[in-house]
Amino acid sequence: MSHQPPVSCIPNTGKMSKAKKVIEEAKENNNPEIDLVDKGLSSLDEIPGLFSLANITRLSVSHNKIQVVPAALANLANLEILNLANNYITELPVSLSSLPKLRILNVSLNRLNGLPRGFGSFPVLEILDLTYNNLNEKNLPGNFFIMDSLRALYLGDNDFEYLPAEIGNLKNLQILSMRENDLIEVPRELGQLARLRELHLQGNRLVVLPPEIGSLDLASNKSVLRLEGNFWVPHIEDQLKLGPSHVLDYLRSETYKVLYSRHMSAKPAPPPQTLDKSKKASRAA
Amino acid sequence: MPGLATMSLDNMFCTRCGDGFEPNEKIVNSNGELWHTNCFVCAQCFRVFPEGTFYEFEGRKYCERDFQVLFAPCCGKCGEFVIGRVIKAMNANWHPSCFRCEECNVELADAGFIKNGGRALCHTCNARIKADGLLNYMCHKCHGVIDGEPLRYRGEVYHGYHFTCATCGVELDHTAREVKHRPGYAANDVNNLFCLRCHDKMGIPICGACRRPIEERIVTALGKHWHVEHFVCAKCEKPFHGHRHYEKKGLAYCEQHYHQLFGNLCYVCNQVIAGDVFTALNKAWCVHHFACSVCDAPLSTRSKFYEYDERPACRRCYEKFPAELRRRLRRAHHYTIRR
Ligand SMILES: [Zn+2]
Ligand SMILES: [Zn+2]
Ligand SMILES: [Zn+2]
Ligand SMILES: [Zn+2]
Ligand SMILES: [Zn+2]
Ligand SMILES: [Zn+2]
Ligand SMILES: [Zn+2]
Ligand SMILES: [Zn+2]
Numbered sequence: 001m002s003h004q005p006p007v008s009c010i011p012n013t014g015k016m017s018k019a020k021k022v023i024e025e026a027k028e029n030n031n032p033e034i035d036l037v038d039k040g041l042s043s044l045d046e047i048p049g050l051f052s053l054a055n056i057t058r059l060s061v062s063h064n065k066i067q068v069v070p071a072a073l074a075n076l077a078n079l080e081i082l083n084l085a086n087n088y089i090t091e092l093p094v095s096l097s098s099l100p101k102l103r104i105l106n107v108s109l110n111r112l113n114g115l116p117r118g119f120g121s122f123p124v125l126e127i128l129d130l131t132y133n134n135l136n137e138k139n140l141p142g143n144f145f146i147m148d149s150l151r152a153l154y155l156g157d158n159d160f161e162y163l164p165a166e167i168g169n170l171k172n173l174q175i176l177s178m179r180e181n182d183l184i185e186v187p188r189e190l191g192q193l194a195r196l197r198e199l200h201l202q203g204n205r206l207v208v209l210p211p212e213i214g215s216l217d218l219a220s221n222k223s224v225l226r227l228e229g230n231f232w233v234p235h236i237e238d239q240l241k242l243g244p245s246h247v248l249d250y251l252r253s254e255t256y257k258v259l260y261s262r263h264m265s266a267k268p269a270p271p272p273q274t275l276d277k278s279k280k281a282s283r284a285a
Numbered sequence: 286m287p288g289l290a291t292m293s294l295d296n297m298f299c300t301r302c303g304d305g306f307e308p309n310e311k312i313v314n315s316n317g318e319l320w321h322t323n324c325f326v327c328a329q330c331f332r333v334f335p336e337g338t339f340y341e342f343e344g345r346k347y348c349e350r351d352f353q354v355l356f357a358p359c360c361g362k363c364g365e366f367v368i369g370r371v372i373k374a375m376n377a378n379w380h381p382s383c384f385r386c387e388e389c390n391v392e393l394a395d396a397g398f399i400k401n402g403g404r405a406l407c408h409t410c411n412a413r414i415k416a417d418g419l420l421n422y423m424c425h426k427c428h429g430v431i432d433g434e435p436l437r438y439r440g441e442v443y444h445g446y447h448f449t450c451a452t453c454g455v456e457l458d459h460t461a462r463e464v465k466h467r468p469g470y471a472a473n474d475v476n477n478l479f480c481l482r483c484h485d486k487m488g489i490p491i492c493g494a495c496r497r498p499i500e501e502r503i504v505t506a507l508g509k510h511w512h513v514e515h516f517v518c519a520k521c522e523k524p525f526h527g528h529r530h531y532e533k534k535g536l537a538y539c540e541q542h543y544h545q546l547f548g549n550l551c552y553v554c555n556q557v558i559a560g561d562v563f564t565a566l567n568k569a570w571c572v573h574h575f576a577c578s579v580c581d582a583p584l585s586t587r588s589k590f591y592e593y594d595e596r597p598a599c600r601r602c603y604e605k606f607p608a609e610l611r612r613r614l615r616r617a618h619h620y621t622i623r624r
Contacts, residue, residue, distance in 0.1 A: 063605050252329065
């Protein structure tokens with residue numbers, strides 16, 4: 001670990017021994033769920049015996065100072081839940097994607113500037129939380145949208161201007177959050193996500209929605225549709241004041257189909273970028 | 286009707302837009318629900334209902350034209366919309382008077398029908414045709430009459446004894462199996478007949494539903510093999526076609542019917558919740574999994590939590606969020622309350 005700044009090489013012995021204690025207790029009690037939340041950890045390599053706990057199903061290391069996710073984490077072949085939220089992670093090893101049982105991955109509140117090539121090959125991933133990073137459509141790997149086992153995809157607080165049309169491949173998606181990105185447009189293919197029950201589009205730069213969204217079941221009392229804080233055309237804005245279900249009704253109308261196709265062929269300049277992201281913690285060097 | 290005049294305008298609101306009414310404004314009262322005249326419109330075309338006639342479906346009102354376009358099925362025979370009693374049969378919808386025996390033209394809606402070679406027949410015609418069919422099979426090779434079941438091969442019928450098993454040479458009968466495709470073989474090499482025993486030994490999987498060999502795409506589930514189109518929801522009988530299925534007592538269900546029959550699925554483990562259910566934010570959790578979505582710390586019904594993309598975040602996590610994110614979440618929270 002010679003490339004790391006010297007300050008992180010002086011392990012905070014008090015905190016380290018706490019982590020060590022967690023691991024030893026887990027070994028003794030055969031506890032399959034490891035909690036190392038808020039332990040001041042700067043590296044997972046420093047925790048003796050962690051990678052040999054082959055039978056653990058959950059590892060939670062939120063609220064630490066981890067910068068590097070070691071590739072050896074993929075040795076934990078029984079892992080179903082991996083929670084890395086609120087650390088200093090800038091990149092992930094592709095080995096994670098081969099975890100055969102991983103169902104929930106949380107890398108929210110980190111500093112991801114991209115994802116490794118081949119990231120999408122998780123065999124059974126159901127919930128992927130990448131909220132609050134520096135991701136956009138250009139730094140997603142090519143196979144991102146083959147993850148058709150996903151039930152929930154959280155991409156809020158990132159830098160997407162466009163949502164790739166391949167989103168339509170995620171046939172099992174029930175929840176999609178694109179809250180507070182820079183979205184200028186969402187694709188018609190969103191309308192193919194027949195199971196979608198939660199769609200968060202608030203705080204973007206959207207002007208119109210594809211009419212296909214109107215066919216989604218987003219108006220029931222178990223559904224969530226968040227649209228506020230965009231630059232909607234007046235007709236959508238008026239319906240939104242009555243409630244999101246009125247917007248869906250309107251999107252289904254013949255009038256709107258005409259309006260939408262006119263808008264799309266006129267290609268007006270996108271609204272300005274309004275969110276000031278310079279203060280985001282994910283931007284910290 | 287509870288006299289409109291006696292109600293105060295102050296607590297009368299439009300069912301659609303939620304706004305109040307002006308004094309002297311004309312108010313539509315439909316089954317006790319009040320509407321602005323401008324708001325009492327078709328949910329599809331936003332026009333007032335011609336002659337006041339509307340159709341209600343799933344809580345929405347539609348004009349006759351849009352209701353028919355959206356929801357009324359078309360009759361499989363005459364092509365007109367079916368309003369009123371719909372007969373659902375043979376993968377189509379019918380007026381009761383349009384659904385008739387394809388042999389004798391008797392109405393089938395109440396008498397019931399039998400599917401025979403893709404046709405809907407009354408019981409009498411079906412019995413007759415079945416009997417005729419058995420008598421009339423003629424062998425494609427010797428042109429003699431076939432007693433009992435024929436052997437079917439490349440679309441023709443034969444006496445079984447004209448053929449022998451391609452593997453063991455035994456004389457065949459109607460139980461022989463024709464193999465059309467086999468991975469790694471050209472079509473002409475496998476288009477052959479086998480006795481049941483040899484066929485089984487070839488390891489060609491058998492569909493758990495129709496008991497026929499599976500020679501194309503195969504689904505393996507519930508410890509059996511299935512034709513893609515025969516692996517279906519036990520309730521609605523729709524094929525899963527690669528969509529997730531849920532198992533219970535050896536049967537498979539689509540998500541919708543699994544929910545309907547067996548209750549909530551836990552947001553974390555995606556399993557049906559057997560014991561106590563925590564519900565919040567349009568989701569449900571089992572006792573073991575109701576936890577903060579940021580740190581996985583368990584929550585209880587009494588825990589205070591913050592909403593974060595419609596998921597719970599515990600107080601400790603919320604306080605560790607970047608200040609600028611907390612500010613935005615607070616603003617969003619105010620928006621939701623105002624709504
Ligand atoms: Zn109104
Ligand atoms: Zn008819
Ligand atoms: Zn013959
Ligand atoms: Zn044989
Ligand atoms: Zn079958
Ligand atoms: Zn079903
Ligand atoms: Zn659970
Ligand atoms: Zn928490």
